Each structure stands twice: as structure tokens, then as C-alpha cells.
Amino acid sequence: MAPKPQASKTLLTFADVHKRFVQPDGSVNTAIDGVSLDIAEREFVALIGPSGCGKTTILRLANGLIVPDAGSIRIDGRPPEPGPDMGFVFQAFRLIPWANAQANIEFALESLDLSRAERAERARHYLDLVGLSRSAKAYPAQLSGGMKQRVALARALAGEPRVLLMDEPFASLDAQTRELMQGELLSIWRRLTPTVVFVTHSVDEALVLADTIVVMGAGTVLETIRVDLPRPRLTVEMRADPRFLEQRSYLWNRIRDLVLTDPASEFFGRNLNE
Numbered sequence: 001m002a003p004k005p006q007a008s009k010t011l012l013t014f015a016d017v018h019k020r021f022v023q024p025d026g027s028v029n030t031a032i033d034g035v036s037l038d039i040a041e042r043e044f045v046a047l048i049g050p051s052g053c054g055k056t057t058i059l060r061l062a063n064g065l066i067v068p069d070a071g072s073i074r075i076d077g078r079p080p081e082p083g084p085d086m087g088f089v090f091q092a093f094r095l096i097p098w099a100n101a102q103a104n105i106e107f108a109l110e111s112l113d114l115s116r117a118e119r120a121e122r123a124r125h126y127l128d129l130v131g132l133s134r135s136a137k138a139y140p141a142q143l144s145g146g147m148k149q150r151v152a153l154a155r156a157l158a159g160e161p162r163v164l165l166m167d168e169p170f171a172s173l174d175a176q177t178r179e180l181m182q183g184e185l186l187s188i189w190r191r192l193t194p195t196v197v198f199v200t201h202s203v204d205e206a207l208v209l210a211d212t213i214v215v216m217g218a219g220t221v222l223e224t225i226r227v228d229l230p231r232p233r234l235t236v237e238m239r240a241d242p243r244f245l246e247q248r249s250y251l252w253n254r255i256r257d258l259v260l261t262d263p264a265s266e267f268f269g270r271n272l273n274e
């Protein structure tokens, strides 16, 4: 695999970060065990790895929801704090059920120094950006899964964050909607240029979206892979491109081996070729 080239200015840094959790039975679980990462401004990074390897914990550390036990995390040289500079998009949409799409976004902007009219205008703008201006008055229960996820994306973007943290945001969507959302996200990323850290279990998703794929295992970074495939990548031709197929098969095998050799995995020790 090609080494990661010198990127532009580093925005988000993890330096030898450790994070442990005490479980209800008193045992200690090391979720993050010495992670160092440098993420450049405007870079699109995908985190991939077996279940429980620490991907979500990395996102929660990155936006300051939790703090490391050791090591340091810096965004532009300062410790992270939850706030509008950080957009967070979850797999579960987490919309307020009794508020319509417009109001869901406006609520998220309340901590900003904006007038009511400016909040409303901003919410309209971002709903429009994700193609939902006609659904501004719809309540979450009246929206499809893809539409709800777009409201959640608009809500995260409306704070105009420098860093967009996304935790398997498209995992619950059907294949077509997922691909449309991937295209939507890439076009927004090109226009607004946030730094994106995107957790996924899908090798294909990581390859079509990311500049860099970070492979994690058991709370550590195992490998950082530069994706040098040309963009746009959401094309039929790309899926047949030998370079795409080579990286796909490399990553697929890497992650399958991690799952089969992880004693904590349900699939530990299985021979999938039988």
C-alpha cells in the first residue's frame, strides 16, 4: 500500500491516547490503547475495524464528550470541546420527534450567537442543501429513513463545523439510499470542506468516500492506508477498476482476519472456508 503522503495542515491530532472504561462488574476494559493519529484540514478519513475495536470511542474523544486517561488530543492546538465546531452524525438519527425538520435544525443552533431569524434562515439553507426544503414542516415520523438521515446531516452541517464526526451514519439505510447519501455527502464535503472522520463497517463505503482509511483493531491503529483512487468514485467503472478491486480485497481480507483472530469476537477461530 502507498504510504500516506505529506498532507496539508494538521487539524486533529491524537498523541498516544489511552482510554479505559470500568464495566458494571468492576472489570476494566481498555477501549483505546495508545492511538496516535494526524488528520489534516479538509481530509476525509474513514475508521474501519471489527466490532468493539474502539471506533466510536475515537469519535467521542475527538469531540470532547469523553476525555482520555493518558495522551493528548488537539484540534488546532486546543483540547476538543463539544460545540458547533464539531458536527456529530449518529447511526440512529436522534431527531426530536415532536419537532418538525426545520425546528430540529433550529434547536441545534440555539447555542450559537444568532438571532431567531438567522437560525431559521440557516436551517432553511441546510435543508435545501440536503434536498429537503419541501419537507421542512414534516415531523420525523412522516419522513423516510433516508430523509431522516438527511435532516440529521443538515443539523450537523448547520453549525458549520470544521470537523464532521460520523458514526456509521448510513448503516441503517437501504443500498440505493445509502449510495445516494454517499454522493450527497461527497458533494457537501467538496463545497463546505469540513474535515470528516467517518466510522463504517463497509470496505466499499470507506473506499468510495475516504482519502485515508485507518484500520483499527483492539483499541489500536493497525494501519493507515492512503486511497489514491481518482474521484468521482461512485461510478460503475470504479467498481470494476483493478486498483479499486485490489484495495477492496486487501482490506476485506485484513478485516476478516482481524475478526477471526480476535478472542473477543463471536467468530473467533472459525474457518469460514468450510
Ligand SMILES: Nc1ncnc2c1ncn2[C@@H]1O[C@H](COP(=O)(O)OP(=O)(O)OP(=O)(O)O)[C@@H](O)[C@H]1O
Residues within 6 Å of the ligand: 021, 022, 023, 029, 030, 031, 049, 050, 051, 052, 053, 054, 055, 056, 057, 058
Ligand atoms: N461507556 C462505556 N462503558 C464501558 N465500556 C465501554 C463504554 N463505551 C465503550 N466501551 C467499550 O469499549 C470498547 C470499544 O467500544 P466502541 O464502541 O468504541 O467500539 P466500536 O469499534 O465503535 O464498536 P462497533 O463497531 O460495534 O460499534 C468496547 O469493548 C466497548 O464495550
